[in-house]
Amino acid sequence: MSADAALRVEHVGHRFGARAALDDVSLDVGRGRFAALLGPNGAGKTTLFSVVTRLYNNQTGRVSIFGHALDREPSRALARLGVVFQARTLDTDLTVEQNLLYHASLHGIARGAGKARVGLLLDRVGLSDRRHDKVRTLSGGQSRRIEIARSLIHRPDLLLLDEPTVGLDLESRADIVAIVRALVREEGLSVLWATHIFEEIAPEDDAIVLHRGRIVARGCAGDIGAPGEALADAFRRIVAEPGRAAA
Template sequence: MSINVEQVSFNYGKKKALNTLNFTLESGQFSALLGPNGAGKSTLFALLTRLYSLQSGSIQLQGLDLQKTPTQVMQQVGVVFQQSTLDLDLSVQQNLAYHAALHGFSSAEANIRIALELERMSMADRANEKVRALNGGHRRRVEIARALLHQPSVLLLDEPTSGLDPQTRKILNQHVRQLCEDQQLTVLWATHLIDEIHSQDRVLLLHQGSLLSSGTGGDLCTLSGKKQLAHAFEYLTQHTVAAA
């Protein structure tokens, strides 16, 4: 297994954001973390990336415990957060070079890795452009390239297509799927958009902090008795609210 989450709960004061989550993700798998805004997706990502400390439960990545060996774990993880963290006044190359330096790469090694990842993301010809001049989709590609510089085995993306147009969202989603296939990356893609999920994808359906289902998109349809994933998602979330 690549990611293992056991009995994880998290509260903001008296408000429960996550309620006893349990799931595992296999290596080389594209998985979607699906849920409406406020479902707890960003809270889970904050725990997976150590922005928040665990209050209960445990998280293992690549067999390593996040609390016991945090440095080793984070060396295995690449992250793209919902809010962009690029320096708009630096070029693409400068942004990536700065990140590579934080990982301790020499200039020569950094240049090799930067060239490789920009080529992989079809951004090699934009290396010397300032990030401010790029559109939203291209900025996201740069952030993904940056997240992969240290060759992680796990890639976490929190609402990576937020604010992008449908065509750009589709292209970016396809790029990440190809990376998953080519490099055997374990990908966890958080979204509230049904059209970013395929029926064969592993889907973690999160609603009001609880995990409603962790099967494939097709399993959600079977569970709900609906033919379309969008209808299955709507049925399952509404049914849960009604039963609460």
């Protein structure tokens, strides 16, 4: 565990009645790192994101973002955070610009500054030409790119993405991954990327395997498995071993 983490989760637990959705979960996302959160459906990935974004209050443990404890300094912590949830949340009856400007206003960004920021972000995601189009006219991949732009409107330093490429075609998936990796490489953004699509993960990425609410493996993605073992094969083996201790 690094003291200089962008995101630090320490011994977090969360239950829904008798079911433990998260059980003593601890993890770090390093500054300027791309970290992949791997887990099958029901592993607890979305619950963890809900705790980190304060949609749920963690019942045990502690979460901090760039050293700001979420329970004691929520405004400072969340100001450093951008989020792309799995569910689509753009207003399809508004234009791309209207969606982004509305989000900018929620962050207290003045309209003139918001328009300038929107222009820069649409350039970043390659959709400047769709600025005045209604969201309902966009493809699924284009909508996802707009959601990424929206998550960056307030200049966060940490970005959470909950299975952002689910349901997209191969080309759209590749575009989304490339945009986010460019943000890490060029702007030093820290990223926690939840997925079960192994092709989106590079060997040098940090990887965290979550299964049944517990961390069952962690480390450099290229080192998670045995020598020569593909990450997908290592993942299937690890989650098939319910008694395995966290690495």
